[in-house]
Amino acid sequence: MRLRKEGKTRAQAAAAVGVDKRSAQDWDKGIRVFYGGRVHSDGRVVKYSSQQILAGVKTPRTTYIHGERVDLDRVERVIDRRYLSLLERERLRDLHREGLSIRAIAVAMKRSPSTISRELRRNTVSARGYMPHAAHRASVQRRTRPKLPKLVADTVLLEYVQTRLKKKWSPQQISHRLVKDFPDSAEMRVSTETIYQAIYVHARGELKRELARGLRRGRAARKPRRDPNSRSRRFVDPMTSIAERPAEADTRAVPGHWEGDLIIGAGSQSAIATLVERSSRYLVLGHLGAERTAEVVRDSLIAAVTELPGTLRRTLTWDQGAEMAEHRSFTMATDMRVYFAEPGAPWQRGSNENTNGLLRQYFPRRSDLRAHDPDALRTVAEELNGRPRKSLDWDTPAERLAALINAS
Template structure:
């Protein structure tokens, strides 16, 4: 005599479940992993923090496209947790009945009875309650698979895809751009052509739908839903390779906190922009400078210094060091590209010490590591260094504007190390002799000369 074909359905009160194989990681572990990522940890560090290997953490992050595939909100407590299921399993093995278990864990007897029946393991031919299997079954049944809107609505799908990845064409409709480039699954190619696309951002697409289809509510989608369709595998709406049409070209979404928490140990509380003297902001007193690098190919660079009051420009020569392109690079070794911390300090010090002491009060820089030795620079020059806030180029407006002017002479994608110091001085001279509207059509050189004469007169008067 064999069992009735539907004996398990009769016993558990639930339709037969086809086993998908090994039970997946518990939802609470996955939630803890993504919360660690949201705090700024790398995928490998987050994996170790929740008790899995670095490879598993990296795989979870990659499969999720850098986005958590489920809500990170804490459980409401309405449903049994894994800890409660472990308690039920132990008490059931000790011979406690459903009512006794319910009293101990603080749940309804019907909840415990239903749990023991519906989520029991049945592979051994009888009902055997185990916490891990019960948790797996509960999470499997709790899923609410929802078809993506871009899958259901073909018209909406075509609209989004066309605005995101459509071809760039001439007025006569002829497509233009580089030849088709295969997508490798990685971020945008380095120093290679990228596919030319119409490249509307998901936010632009989302808001434009309301203008193009004001009376059709079915033609609505949020920008976040478009991002999820691109980054999260298994959504089935948009192909993953369309991430190349995003302006960043990233294959994985970068968590916001991680992008903000990049190491910047050289920026301490006493050198942030809010600590800079108020006199530097109004441009009334000379001697306050803004600085940055303009970068070329092959790790070449030129340092730029601009005085806020006169707009006078100094260009800092940063030659490559001995051994560049000859010796293999050494991890954590000295930077031979010309703008490592040591080389940068030496070049900046040589440029600033040519100025009178009264004209080198402060220097405002971005957060680049090239000025991580700012304390030594301040000691040698007397110029106090302050760092702008992250991603805030408008806090160094004079320098940013000057860097734009300098690109006329030093275009992006060119080798900047080939220009000797004499050529840089000639370019700075040309820039400093252009009349400026902000200076009532005087030149930076003229204003700077006035500042020098004023300092000399005050110096003579003070010594008399």
């Protein structure tokens, strides 16, 4: 830090004291590292689990503020627009350090001046002044309300629910029947979700098992449901959308743009990789046999396209199947960029879909594709490439491809 104050760059200071680039970057930001976690300049403490430390994964799971452990998922969740988000608090810190007044900050952030004033007054919890991360975690802690669950607090309502559950009523039936049985009693109301929460969250021991047995499924634990909007990434390497594919691929005037897919055999136990050139409808087949993992598909496609001249290796369009998870290494080996069609849009790979239909004449559905070796696949491809096509003005794919290569 003394060298940095003297005007040295971070790299120069790191070299002078003999530390690596990452440590110098952390020190520059005021971050201190200890085994199992990191302490940030705003007082945030991030700890890692022992499994993550052994695996070398440093994804934060929990954080500590004022000695209390706080779940990061709960902290970062945006509940409503009326609450200040972490990004807004970071901007507030920057504007406040610039010396702007509370009203000027409110105008810049499109917030009420009272909101800004209250935020600075209540959530300045660090001796170094207003720190956005510390303020955000303090506000989340303050948001928590100790409250007894409704069915725990109301014994009459709990007895009603327990009696009906023992009679095999569903929580939905109980919730709606309460309205008919107690039309004038607002206290005798409970939602379906509250009943499920009482069974799976609040009940303990024999009571929990007894209540769970009353449900039709009889589950002792609730079946997790994934939010469809929070779908995990299929590939480690990010996909490039078909919308970013060069315009020349759409016109079909330039050869070298391909569409690919797999045709699957009986019981999903075998497969063949199919590649179709968009301009000429020229077909190349890749042998897979019994395996269709991402590594096997990648190696098969590399072997299939490396026989082609460089002018015919421009792009490849595929669907979002997991078999193309190794698309980045395929691109590095062949210099062909891979683009992915949108889900449920087979027409974006129309040439390939049409050719796969023609291939079923040679490889019927529910047949074992492992019976076809690479020589047999090459024979089938040559036969289709020698068949005249209406879309090519009755030229064959082989003739059209040769003409495009000569023209280019």
